[in-house]
Amino acid sequence: MELIHAFGIDYKILIAQALNFAILFFVLYRFGYKPIFAFLEERRERIRSGVVMAEKAEAKLRAAQEEKNAIVIEAKKEASAIVANAYALAELGKEEKIKQAKEEIASIIAKEKEKILAEKEQMTKEIKADVADMIASALEKILGEKIDAEKDKAMIKEMMLRK
Amino acid sequence: MELNISIAPDILFYIRSFPVTNSLIWSLAISGFLIAITFVIRFSLKTVPGKLQNITEIIIEESFSFVRSVIGSEEKAKKVFPLFCTLFLFILTANVFTFIPGQAALSLRGGNGPLPVFRAAMADYGMVLVLTMISVLTVQIVAIAVHGPFGYLGKFFNFQSPLKFFLGLMDIVGELAKVLSLSFRLFGNIFAGEVLGMVMLFLIPFIVPLPFMFLGVLTAVVQAFVFATLTLVFITLASEIEEDELVEQASM
Numbered sequence: 001m002e003l004i005h006a007f008g009i010d011y012k013i014l015i016a017q018a019l020n021f022a023i024l025f026f027v028l029y030r031f032g033y034k035p036i037f038a039f040l041e042e043r044r045e046r047i048r049s050g051v052v053m054a055e056k057a058e059a060k061l062r063a064a065q066e067e068k069n070a071i072v073i074e075a076k077k078e079a080s081a082i083v084a085n086a087y088a089l090a091e092l093g094k095e096e097k098i099k100q101a102k103e104e105i106a107s108i109i110a111k112e113k114e115k116i117l118a119e120k121e122q123m124t125k126e127i128k129a130d131v132a133d134m135i136a137s138a139l140e141k142i143l144g145e146k147i148d149a150e151k152d153k154a155m156i157k158e159m160m161l162r163k
Numbered sequence: 164m165e166l167n168i169s170i171a172p173d174i175l176f177y178i179r180s181f182p183v184t185n186s187l188i189w190s191l192a193i194s195g196f197l198i199a200i201t202f203v204i205r206f207s208l209k210t211v212p213g214k215l216q217n218i219t220e221i222i223i224e225e226s227f228s229f230v231r232s233v234i235g236s237e238e239k240a241k242k243v244f245p246l247f248c249t250l251f252l253f254i255l256t257a258n259v260f261t262f263i264p265g266q267a268a269l270s271l272r273g274g275n276g277p278l279p280v281f282r283a284a285m286a287d288y289g290m291v292l293v294l295t296m297i298s299v300l301t302v303q304i305v306a307i308a309v310h311g312p313f314g315y316l317g318k319f320f321n322f323q324s325p326l327k328f329f330l331g332l333m334d335i336v337g338e339l340a341k342v343l344s345l346s347f348r349l350f351g352n353i354f355a356g357e358v359l360g361m362v363m364l365f366l367i368p369f370i371v372p373l374p375f376m377f378l379g380v381l382t383a384v385v386q387a388f389v390f391a392t393l394t395l396v397f398i399t400l401a402s403e404i405e406e407d408e409l410v411e412q413a414s415m
Binding site for chain 1: 169170171172174180181182184187190191194197198201202204205208210219220223224227244245246248249252253287288289290292293294296297
């Protein structure tokens with residue numbers, strides 16, 4: 001008892017100290033460790049999900065890039081196909097046109113030839129008619145003037161020579 | 164000036180029949196300080212931490228990982244951590260606060276001369292005894308919870324052989340010795356530090372007490388850590404199930 005007294009131990013103070021510590025413990029636990037741990041856990045979770053999201057976004061970006069590249073390649077292929085097609089079509093059209101033009105030219109030439117021939121025939125006909133007329137009128141004139149044998153002979157001679 | 168050294172804390176005044184000692188006031192002030200800081204941190208938690216929050220987070224996370232490394236499992240560590248950390252913070256703050264300059268100068272006029280208003284909380288054996296009892300009782304409760312009431316008693320009263328019976332009795336002595344060793348280690352260190360500092364200040368007030376004060380700061384931190392860690396180790400030992408016990412449980 002003497003020792004306890006020497007240390008100044010009083011049960012009332014002991015109870016007070018215990019209560020004090022209990023309150024401190026409770027407050028630190030309820031308002032200190034618990035919320036801080038929850039908070040730290042939440043932040044860790046947030047960081048983890050952030051990293052996961054970033055990874056996902058990166059993967060998506062890569063996929064999009066690949067898709068884009070594929071599309072571009074596809075488009076290029078298609079474009080070159082279209083161009084080739086167009087070239088082929090143009091070639092075809094050109095040949096056809098040339099052929100057409102040639103045909104046209106040929107037909108024109110044929111027509112012209114026919115025309116020329118017809119005209120020539122016509123002219124020959126006309127000339128022949130004219131010549132006969134002239135001969136007839138010349139004959140009439142000569143015959144109308146004086147028809148003698150000499151003159152006739154000479155005229156015929158002349159005409160023969162002329163021809 | 165004369166040295167005023169007393170092992171017991173001084174009673175400053177009475178509230179009815181309740182004696183209010185200087186170390187009780189001091190420990191209340193420390194509790195109030197810790198509670199205030201806790202509330203400040205609690206209601207200013209931010210995702211991007213400020214300085215105070217940063218320090219708190221480091222202390223809490225590091226001490227938690229320490230507790231986990233000692234006790235071995237996350238689940239157990241979560242249960243023990245609040246007690247460990249509160250003990251550590253309370254003792255540490257109490258010890259460090261004794262280095263606030265000027266506090267020793269405050270005194271009340273008592274019947275037998277001046278009474279110092281402030282006294283290191285851990286230099287009050289009653290205070291230390293309360294902490295020790297909390298620690299030791301927690302160890303016993305953990306042991307009972309883990310081994311069951313009969314397993315707990317069986318550890319102390321073992322009738323399988325005379326040797327085991329004797330060892331069981333020695334365990335009782337060991338548990339009681341824990342109370343004494345835990346409490347007197349802390350009390351002795353802090354009280355001795357206080358007395359030493361006082362004597363040095365009394366003999367040569369300038370410069371010479373400084374190394375002793377540095378030593379005191381070291382003691383303040385180390386003893387807080389030792390007390391909390393010993394509690395943690397005792398709890399860890401109590402919470403471990405020994406192999407033959409496992410066999411027993413499996414055969415039941």
